[in-house]
Amino acid sequence: MAYSPGISVRIYGEGLDQTTKDFLNVSSAKTRRRAMMVGSAHALDAIKKYYSKAGRFLWLKKWGPTHGPGRKPTQWWRGPANGWSQMAPTSKKAEFINKAIGFAHKVTGGKITPKRKKMLTIPVTPQAHGLTARTFSKTIAPLFRVKNALVMSTADGGIKPVFALKKSVTQAPWKNALPSERVFMPPFEKALMDTMIDDLEGHAQKWGI
Numbered sequence: 403m404a405y406s407p408g409i410s411v412r413i414y415g416e417g418l419d420q421t422t423k424d425f426l427n428v429s430s431a432k433t434r435r436r437a438m439m440v441g442s443a444h445a446l447d448a449i450k451k452y453y454s455k456a457g458r459f460l461w462l463k464k465w466g467p468t469h470g471p472g473r474k475p476t477q478w479w480r481g482p483a484n485g486w487s488q489m490a491p492t493s494k495k496a497e498f499i500n501k502a503i504g505f506a507h508k509v510t511g512g513k514i515t516p517k518r519k520k521m522l523t524i525p526v527t528p529q530a531h532g533l534t535a536r537t538f539s540k541t542i543a544p545l546f547r548v549k550n551a552l553v554m555s556t557a558d559g560g561i562k563p564v565f566a567l568k569k570s571v572t573q574a575p576w577k578n579a580l581p582s583e584r585v586f587m588p589p590f591e592k593a594l595m596d597t598m599i600d601d602l603e604g605h606a607q608k609w610g611i
């Protein structure tokens with residue numbers, strides 16, 4: 403099994419337990435392909451359930467500056483939860499891919515730099531969570547720049563930072579962004595074995611064994 407940015411999850415026959423590998427080795431190519439297809443469907447279902455069960459709580463960082471009164475939850479978590487698709491399995495490999503926006507970076511971490519602007523706008527208040535600076539300025543309060551921040555005026559005549567302006571940020575990989583093998587390997591291997599045994603029993607009946 404291997405993870406690679408994209409983001410994809412791959413299951414190889416070499417990573418199976420010995421009994422399952424022995425069954426694969428003595429099965430026909432047709433049976434192996436069918437078994438991998440059925441096993442892949444069960445593994446994909448387990449992966450989707452991992453994300454749907456956790457929901458947005460998998461992605462919460464409660465100690466961040468955007469947590470607190472005024473924060474509105476976004477639906478971003480639905481991308482990783484619903485974005486998984488199954489590639490055509492072979493007799494030796496199963497693969498699943500997710501191209502949800504921002505998901506690969508959550509998995510791998512790394513440096514983020516602006517693509518069309520000179521600076522990144524990083525929300526630093528709960529009301530700015532999930533909003534662009536333009537949207538915030540149009541729908542909540544006008545923003546203006548003070549040094550390396552976009553701020554808003556307050557009722558008492560002061561100012562309040564809303565977005566920090568940065569040339570880049572580096573983020574660590576998000577904990578549990580991908581499920582462990584314990585989530586999808588058991589249903590994968592069980593479905594694999596069940597399919598191969600069913601095919602073997604079907605041949606035995608056909609041959610009168």
